[in-house]
Each structure stands twice: as C-alpha cells, then as structure tokens.
Amino acid sequence: MVTSVQPKRLTMQVADVAPEMTTIRSLDWDRDRFDIEFGLQNGTTYNSHIIRGDKVALVDTSHEKFRQLYLDTLTGQIDPKRIDYIIISHTEPDHSGLVGDVLELAPQATVVGAKVAIAFLENLIHRPFQRQVVKNGDVLDLGQGHELTFINAPNLHWPDTIFTYDPKTAILFTCDAFGLHYCSDDLYDEDLKAISPDFRFYYDCLMAPNARSVLSAMKRMDALDAPIQTIATGHGPLLRHNVEELTGRYRRWSQAKSQAETLVAVFYISDYGYSDRISQAIARGITKTGVAVEMMDMRGADTHEVQELVSRANGVAIGMPPSSGDRAKQAQATLGTILAAVHSKQTIGLFESYGGDDDPIDPLMSRFQELDVTPAFAPIRLKDTPTEATYQLCEETGTDFGQLLSQKDRLKQLKALDGDLQKALGRxxxxxxxxxxxxxxxxxxxxxxxxxxxxxxxxxxxxxxxxxxxxxxxxxxxxxxxxxxxxxxxxxxxxxxxxxxxxxxxxxxxxxxxxxxxxxxxxxxxxxxxxxxxxxxxxxxxxxxxxxxxxxxxxxxxxxxxxxxxxxxxxxxx
Known part of the structure; x- marks a missing residue:
C-alpha cells in the first residue's frame, strides 16, 4: 500500500515496504541546496521507518520543517505509546531533528544509538530520556524474528553513524550511506538511469572524503553473512532493484580513492559551529585532485588513532575548536596529540568553525611554524555566517591543497611518458x-x-x-x-x-x-x-x-x- 497526502512542495508518503515494516517519507520537492554546500537538481527526501514485532522500533525521524506533517503522519500509523525504541542512525538534524518531539508523545521509548550519538543528543534534547548504547554486533530483539543487528559505520558521514539490519525482512537501514538527494513518487530505485547522476554526486559530496570509512563499513556488512534485499536509506528512494549494482559502485569508487598514495587528515568537531560543513567542503576539494582524505572528529578521538593517522598523512587540515567547555577540553587533548605527531615534511592548514567561541587561530599557527611545518593555505577566517561563496572558497582551497601535494607525482608521471607519443597527440x-x-x-x-x-x-x-x-x-x-x-x-x-x-x-x-x-x-x-x-x-x-x-x-x-x-x-x- 502506498498513499500520498498534501500538495507538492512538502508532502508525505507512507509505504508498507515489508510485512511489519512501514516507511514514512518526507518529500521536499523544491529544496535546491543541501546545507548550502552543494546544489540539488531534484529536491530530496527524509526517510523514517517503523518496525513492528512484539515491540516496536522507530528508525530515525525527519527534518524540523516537516514537524507537524511528520507527527500527524506518524500518529496516523501507530499510537506513539506503543513505540518501545527510537533508533538513531546518526544525530544530524535532518534525521534526528524531531526526536525531542517524538519523545514528547512517547516518553516511554528508549533511545538507541552509538555512544557518541547519545552524548550528542543530550545537547540537543534538553530533557531526561531513557537510552541504550549499542556497538558493532549488538542485537536488539523486537520479537517475531526482528532481531536487529547493529553495525558501526562512523564518519558516514557523521562520527556517530550506525547501520541496522533486520534479518526477518533482509532490510539494512543505512541513513546517509547509499542515499541520494532525489525526490519523486517512486518508492524504489527502478529507474537506475534517472537516479545515477544524483547517486554519484551525493557520493562525491558526502562519502568520497570518507572512502576508507566506507570500505570499513562495507566490510562489516559483509561480515553479516546474510542477504540484503533492500537498503532503506535516509535520503531518496529505497534500494531494492539495484542493490548489488549500487553497493558495487560504492566499493569501486572507495577503493580507487583509498588507494591514493597521498593523504590528507582533516580534523573537525561535528557538533560545533559550522566545523563539519566547512571541513566537508575542504575535503571534497582535496579528493577532486586524486588525493585521499581521512576525516576525524576531534571530540573524543582516540589518542592512538590520531597519532597513527597523522603519521601517515602528507598534510593536515584542522578546524578550530571552542576555547571553553567540555568540547574544548577534548579537542585540546587531540590538538596536543597532533602537535606531537607532525613533522617538517608535512603541510598544515587551519580554518575557523564560526561557532561563537573559536580558539584563536594565530597562536596555533605559530606553534606549527615553530615545528617547521609548511603552511598549506592561508588560514580561513570566518567573520559571518557561511554562505554559498564561503563553501566554494573552502572547496577551492581544498583543491589547491590537493594540487600542491600531488604536484611532484604529476611531474614524475609526465617525465616518464614517451616524447614521440606526446608530440603526436599534441597534433x-x-x-x-x-x-x-x-x-x-x-x-x-x-x-x-x-x-x-x-x-x-x-x-x-x-x-x-x-x-x-x-x-x-x-x-x-x-x-x-x-x-x-x-x-x-x-x-x-x-x-x-x-x-x-x-x-x-x-x-x-x-x-x-x-x-x-x-x-x-x-x-x-x-x-x-x-x-x-x-x-x-x-x-x-x-x-x-x-x-x-x-x-x-x-x-x-x-x-x-x-x-x-x-x-x-x-x-x-x-
């Protein structure tokens, strides 16, 4: 059964995707930009899912612009008092923006998410709530065969991302991963030709800077050793007709990007100011040059992982953290580890986060200069709320950064080419x-x-x-x-x-x-x-x-x- 309500612009679609599983899609027909960083040709959707066993789980919510539409649709499908769990795939507001509203209607529900996600939600939902932290391999039994298995998938594209697999329906819930910004009445991916450009553009914008994380998540998917018949994404159509083809593209694209010999480490704070969006724009510019990127959230980053990443990187880009509060303490510890791990053969770039309490950028740049580290680009200083032009500046800065690092390799390749072939092609x-x-x-x-x-x-x-x-x-x-x-x-x-x-x-x-x-x-x-x-x-x-x-x-x-x-x-x- 598929039903649609409301005139086009902001509409709702409800679909029974499998026995005891319903998808609620919030269709945003006219959205032409996503968080300003990149343009959209075909709008987008925000997908939420209900799984009914002996107990009921709601996987993700919707964007706050759909507040009343979404809540009316949700309550039309199920009595909120029957919701036992709210599973948070990640805490980016377009998926978790209405968690507080749902908890108002379902205060008995337990919020399920990664440790980092629960910590983020405490800053978003200013009220007590029941919580359950899950890690890779944990199982939540809803009864009637719905034994949900959780897969850790950090940095896709937030540090707190988890996938959820339901073996009874063979559905994998992936939120941002494998999604696309594409709004249509088509529930599934029947028209592969139509969605392919948006699928690739979405990957390039959001997933390419995290190619190694994509491969790690897909390795954990493979470890399920179970069929995946449908991928219930957070954006766009659900994948059912082309699951093997589209996941294969992710694997091939990510393998190609992760095999690059040159690497830049990008450090940011996902829930502070515009740090995550700015870092994503810089990272995208870098990946366009064929240089690999690995992104890491400075909040709660593991010391050994930071040391290992910096030791492998040819360049490092850092978003300025806040100067006070819990975030500052965690980020300063990470900065100390980065400073101890960098060496003179690396290049460094700094950018402000525009979070209202940014640590000053010049003292940190001076400390790196004392270590004889080469500046990759002039520090990006933000005096106003980021605009389209700001994100374009960040992407172009990333491209310049990548070209700087890959210049020597390009010259080597050019010198190795046959002279006669070069001249003949030039004719x-x-x-x-x-x-x-x-x-x-x-x-x-x-x-x-x-x-x-x-x-x-x-x-x-x-x-x-x-x-x-x-x-x-x-x-x-x-x-x-x-x-x-x-x-x-x-x-x-x-x-x-x-x-x-x-x-x-x-x-x-x-x-x-x-x-x-x-x-x-x-x-x-x-x-x-x-x-x-x-x-x-x-x-x-x-x-x-x-x-x-x-x-x-x-x-x-x-x-x-x-x-x-x-x-x-x-x-x-x-």
Missing part, C-alpha cells in the same frame, strides 16, 4: 572556448579546448572537464552554463585573464565585460559567439569528466569572424 588541434557557469552566489569560468559537436537532434556537444577544476561542481546533470567561442585575433586578452591562477574564492569575472544570458549565466561580451547550454549526461574518465550538453540558444557577434584555434606541442598536459 590534434582544437578551438578555443571559455565556459562560464553560475548558481546562486557562485560563479566560475575556465578555458576549454576539448570541445566537439556530438549530435544534431537534439543539438549537442561534449566538453572534457578535469576533475580538479573549480567549475566542475557547477556542471552537474541539469546545470546551465554558457560556451563562449573565442575569435581569432581577439582572443589573447580573454585567454590571458582566464588562464591566470585565481586564489580560492576570487571573482573570475572582475574586469571582464559580461552580460547575462537567458539562463542567468554570464556571457563574455568580447566573445565571437555564445551558446546557452545545459548538462545532459556525464561520463567518468580517469582524470576528466566527459560532459554531454544540449543547446538551447546561441548567437554570433561577428558573422565574418573565425574561431581561434589551439595547436599544442605535446598532448599529455595543458
């Missing part, structure tokens, strides 16, 4: 173009030469975009952009401007004449022609994305002008 000529893109407060541009028409109907062409380009984040499926065609004899000023290295967060259009296209993207006024486009599909190559785009509009400014052409001496680097 493939191409036109010169500048891609411009804009979303909200974020805009970017890049010089492109790997452009080729690909179809007549619809009108379409392909562009190859390096994975570590800043503009790549603005060229996801559905995103608008403009292809500006440069004119022979007038292209050098634009080339010189857009080929220079921009610092993170810099305005790439400063001093350049532009006007807005109908799709809201800047057009370069001095270009020979422009095409208004939209990304249709993306194909992953080893170090580039091959992006197929469709054309909506275009115009030539000089009918007699010809396209500037680029001839490279070698074909193995720009």
């Amino acid at each position: 493939i000529s191409s036109g010169l173009y500048i891609i411009t893109a804009k979303q909200g407060d974020i805009s970017s541009a890049m010089v492109a030469s790997w452009v080729s028409q690909a179809s007549f109907e619809p009108l379409g062409f392909t562009i190859s975009v390096a994975k570590d380009r800043a503009i790549e984040s603005l060229m996801q499926v559905g995103d608008p952009f403009v292809l500006n065609v440069l004119e022979e004899g007038r292209h050098l000023p634009l080339m010189k401007h857009f080929l220079k290295r921009f610092p993170p967060g810099a305005d790439r259009f400063a001093g350049v004449r532009t006007r807005l296209a109908q799709n809201g993207v800047p057009i370069l006024a001095d270009a020979l022609a422009y095409l208004e486009c939209q990304v249709a599909t993306r194909m992953e190559m080893s170090d580039h994305w091959l992006v197929y785009c469709t054309v909506q509009d275009g115009r030539v400014s000089n009918p007699d002008g010809i396209t500037a052409v680029h001839h490279r001496k070698v074909g193995t680097y720009y």
Whole structure:
C-alpha cells in the first residue's frame, strides 16, 4: 500500500515496504541546496521507518520543517505509546531533528544509538530520556524474528553513524550511506538511469572524503553473512532493484580513492559551529585532485588513532575548536596529540568553525611554524555566517591543497611518458572556448579546448572537464552554463585573464565585460559567439569528466569572424 497526502512542495508518503515494516517519507520537492554546500537538481527526501514485532522500533525521524506533517503522519500509523525504541542512525538534524518531539508523545521509548550519538543528543534534547548504547554486533530483539543487528559505520558521514539490519525482512537501514538527494513518487530505485547522476554526486559530496570509512563499513556488512534485499536509506528512494549494482559502485569508487598514495587528515568537531560543513567542503576539494582524505572528529578521538593517522598523512587540515567547555577540553587533548605527531615534511592548514567561541587561530599557527611545518593555505577566517561563496572558497582551497601535494607525482608521471607519443597527440588541434557557469552566489569560468559537436537532434556537444577544476561542481546533470567561442585575433586578452591562477574564492569575472544570458549565466561580451547550454549526461574518465550538453540558444557577434584555434606541442598536459 502506498498513499500520498498534501500538495507538492512538502508532502508525505507512507509505504508498507515489508510485512511489519512501514516507511514514512518526507518529500521536499523544491529544496535546491543541501546545507548550502552543494546544489540539488531534484529536491530530496527524509526517510523514517517503523518496525513492528512484539515491540516496536522507530528508525530515525525527519527534518524540523516537516514537524507537524511528520507527527500527524506518524500518529496516523501507530499510537506513539506503543513505540518501545527510537533508533538513531546518526544525530544530524535532518534525521534526528524531531526526536525531542517524538519523545514528547512517547516518553516511554528508549533511545538507541552509538555512544557518541547519545552524548550528542543530550545537547540537543534538553530533557531526561531513557537510552541504550549499542556497538558493532549488538542485537536488539523486537520479537517475531526482528532481531536487529547493529553495525558501526562512523564518519558516514557523521562520527556517530550506525547501520541496522533486520534479518526477518533482509532490510539494512543505512541513513546517509547509499542515499541520494532525489525526490519523486517512486518508492524504489527502478529507474537506475534517472537516479545515477544524483547517486554519484551525493557520493562525491558526502562519502568520497570518507572512502576508507566506507570500505570499513562495507566490510562489516559483509561480515553479516546474510542477504540484503533492500537498503532503506535516509535520503531518496529505497534500494531494492539495484542493490548489488549500487553497493558495487560504492566499493569501486572507495577503493580507487583509498588507494591514493597521498593523504590528507582533516580534523573537525561535528557538533560545533559550522566545523563539519566547512571541513566537508575542504575535503571534497582535496579528493577532486586524486588525493585521499581521512576525516576525524576531534571530540573524543582516540589518542592512538590520531597519532597513527597523522603519521601517515602528507598534510593536515584542522578546524578550530571552542576555547571553553567540555568540547574544548577534548579537542585540546587531540590538538596536543597532533602537535606531537607532525613533522617538517608535512603541510598544515587551519580554518575557523564560526561557532561563537573559536580558539584563536594565530597562536596555533605559530606553534606549527615553530615545528617547521609548511603552511598549506592561508588560514580561513570566518567573520559571518557561511554562505554559498564561503563553501566554494573552502572547496577551492581544498583543491589547491590537493594540487600542491600531488604536484611532484604529476611531474614524475609526465617525465616518464614517451616524447614521440606526446608530440603526436599534441597534433590534434582544437578551438578555443571559455565556459562560464553560475548558481546562486557562485560563479566560475575556465578555458576549454576539448570541445566537439556530438549530435544534431537534439543539438549537442561534449566538453572534457578535469576533475580538479573549480567549475566542475557547477556542471552537474541539469546545470546551465554558457560556451563562449573565442575569435581569432581577439582572443589573447580573454585567454590571458582566464588562464591566470585565481586564489580560492576570487571573482573570475572582475574586469571582464559580461552580460547575462537567458539562463542567468554570464556571457563574455568580447566573445565571437555564445551558446546557452545545459548538462545532459556525464561520463567518468580517469582524470576528466566527459560532459554531454544540449543547446538551447546561441548567437554570433561577428558573422565574418573565425574561431581561434589551439595547436599544442605535446598532448599529455595543458
């Protein structure tokens, strides 16, 4: 049975997924950004689940924007007085934001979660509640065959994440892991082609910086030695038709990222200020360069694990902790361990958390400089609430960090290549173009030469975009952009401007004449022609994305002008 209520925008969907198991989906149709860090093309959902045995368990709740809708739907499915357990997959507010409200209706319920999750909830729910701490392998018997097994899955993508497996229904509840921001009436993943771009984008944004943690969690999943017929995610459709395919993608992507020889350790505090979001943006920028990332919450971090991680890392990024309170004591202990473990061959970067009580950044930077550690980037100082532009700055900073660390390896690879092959490949000529893109407060541009028409109907062409380009984040499926065609004899000023290295967060259009296209993207006024486009599909190559785009509009400014052409001496680097 599947029923839907409320008009589109914020709606609820209730589905009987298995005998004695009901899913409540809060559908957020129009959400276009998720916590500002990255844009959404297809909205999102927040999924909550009811398991009925002799006892009843509620797995996760919903976002606070759905408070009344969710509570009305929940009470329409079950008398809250019958809820025995509230299982917290992790304490990020979009899943646990209504736990306090549910406890008001079900004060008898026991909150079940990882040790760290219970500690976080004490700061979120300012009232006593019954609790049960679970660890990897623990079992909670609801009766009638629902013997729930818990799997420890920290850093996916919060430090307190757990999975829950129900052997009777062969359902694995994973919250953020294996999810995607995709809102539709489809309960399951029947249309693999439709959801694949969002599935990958979600992985790149949230899971790629924790690739080693993904593999560790999947190893524990394998240890269940039990069938998984359905994955009940926290976002998007439930996975039932393509479980093997989609979990296989996670495994392959994570193995590739975790095998990188260069590693950056990113330390943050998940429940303080904007530390987790800023660190995630920096980490994503780093992973775009092929450098591996391991993230660790400074609150309650194990001393030996901190030492081991820092000893393996080529670089370290640290979010500033609070200067007072329990968090400060725990974080200062972790900082002391980091300071004792770093060495002069490493690079260090610091960023503020904007939590209202940040420890001063300069004294800590001075201590690292005394240890002869190389600064990775100028400290990121936040004076206002982070915006889209802030997160773009953080991602670009991470990309610069990753490029700095991987530069030596790239030079070695280039020197090892055959000279004749390089020269022969370089004889493939191409036109010169500048891609411009804009979303909200974020805009970017890049010089492109790997452009080729690909179809007549619809009108379409392909562009190859390096994975570590800043503009790549603005060229996801559905995103608008403009292809500006440069004119022979007038292209050098634009080339010189857009080929220079921009610092993170810099305005790439400063001093350049532009006007807005109908799709809201800047057009370069001095270009020979422009095409208004939209990304249709993306194909992953080893170090580039091959992006197929469709054309909506275009115009030539000089009918007699010809396209500037680029001839490279070698074909193995720009």
